[in-house]
Amino acid sequence: MTNTNVNIVRAGFYKRRIRYIAVTVVLTVFTAILCSAMLYLGNTRYSPEVILRVLLGEQVKGAAFAIGTIRLPRMLAGLLAGMAFGMAGNxxxxxxxxxxxxxxxxxxxxxxxxxxxxxxxxxKVSGNIVSISAVIAGLSVAFLIYALSRGGSFSGGRLILIGIGMQAMLNAVISFLLLRANQYDVPAALRWLSGSLNGMKMEDIPALFIVVLLFGCLLVFFGRQLKILELGEQSAVTLGLRTDRTRLLLVLCAVFLIAYATAVTGPIAFVAFLAGPIAGRMAGAGNSNTIPAGLTGAVLVLLADIIGQYAFDIRFPVGIITGILGAPYLIYLLIRMNRTGGAA
Structure with a gap:
């Protein structure tokens, strides 16, 4: 390779790196703006000075309850859950x-x-029992789908088809439970199923933060291996990657993120589905999109919650808004894949 070709490759690398860093910085700033907006918006609006005093632990009359007890847990849950959904989906x-x-x-x-x-x-339980049960069930379903999709060798297409069938069966189970339940208990379950940040408490945040920090960092650490897997099974094996072990670790991290976030906020629709493609379009190829996808997921959840709470006469759960955003993209993607013979 001549020096000219080397310089062209190096220039392309730096250009992609600069684009990646710029997109990450912009998403970080936008996320911070949305977090600030969630602390500011409400029936009573407080000045940035009062908000800062409350965040520093000062007991400001009225503001301490509104910001510290209601708005702050809601914002943190949206931020962390959005990042979890985005990174897991990507x-x-x-x-x-x-x-x-x-x-x-x-x-x-x-x-x-x-x-x-x-x-x-x-x-008829809540809290940690629900979270632990959701994580165990999510892991069990993920590994069942993974085991059924292996056959003689691993097949991504087979995994997706089995997963779609599993989803249909599990949704039928949820419908059965709702039909058989006491009518007074159903509204609580429906609120959870719609995906909502209502009723978040600070007690819910530390464990969610630890899960997102731990498994999110692991996904970032395995970002290079994830990009190698994207090349295909044969190419990954040729490059010396232990595909089965790597894939198992990635699935484990992603499922822990998605299961625990789902346990806390409910299944916020289409965030995991949308965050990765949006981040990939913005950040471009050549880099791991784990961090941009996490930030994009946070932006989607926070923005959708603000829209659901303040853009209409009736307040809608965040999952309703993300569902409205995601459904047209899913239809578009299916039409596009049908026209191109299955290629996205």
């Missing part, structure tokens, strides 16, 4: 090389949903 889509391979499309979120609804309606 991991599945990149690993399986298919934009349809989102946890809320292939049944992982529905697995957590069945466990949570069963706890709410049948066992």
């Amino acid at each position: 991991t599945f889509q990149t690993m399986l090389r298919n934009p349809l391979a989102s946890p809320d499309i292939i049944g992982v979120s529905s697995g957590s949903g069945v466990a949570a609804v069963f706890c709410i309606l049948v066992l």
Whole structure:
């Protein structure tokens, strides 16, 4: 390779790197603006000075309750859950090389949903028991889908088809539980199923923060291996990657993120599905999109919650707004894949 070719390759690398950093910075700033807006907006609006005093621990009359007890937990839950959904969705889509391979499309979120609804309606419990049950169920469904999709060798297309079938079955189980439940318990389950940040408490945040920090950092660490898997099974093996072990670790991290976030906020529709493709379009190729996808997921959740709370006469849960945004994209993607013979 001549020096000229080397310089061209190096220039292309730096150009992609600068674009990646710029997109990440812009998404970070936009996320910070939305977080500030969630702390500011409400029936009573406080000055930035008062908000800062409350965040620093000062007990300002009226503001301490409104900001510290209601708005701050809601904002943190939206931020962390959005990042979890975004990173998990991007991991599945990149690993399986298919934009349809989102946890809320292939049944992982529905697995957590069945466990949570069963706890709410049948066992009549809440809190940590619901979270633990949702994580266990999400992991169990993910590994069942993974095991069924292996056959003689791993197939991403087979995994997606099995996951879609599993999702249909699990959604039927949820419908059965709702029909058999006491009518007075159903509204609580429906609010959870719609995906909502209402009623968030500071007690819900520390565990969610630890899960997002731990497994999010692991996904960032495995970003290079994830990009190698995107090249395909044969290419990854040729490059010396232990594909089965790497894929298992990535699935484990992504499922923990999606299952715990789902347990806290409910299955916020289409965030995991939308975040990765949007981040990929903005950040471009050549870099791991884990961080931009996480930030995009946070932006989607926070923005959708603000729209749902303040753009209409009636307040809508965040999952309703993200569902309205995601459904047209899903239809567009299916039409596009049909026209191109299955290529996204």
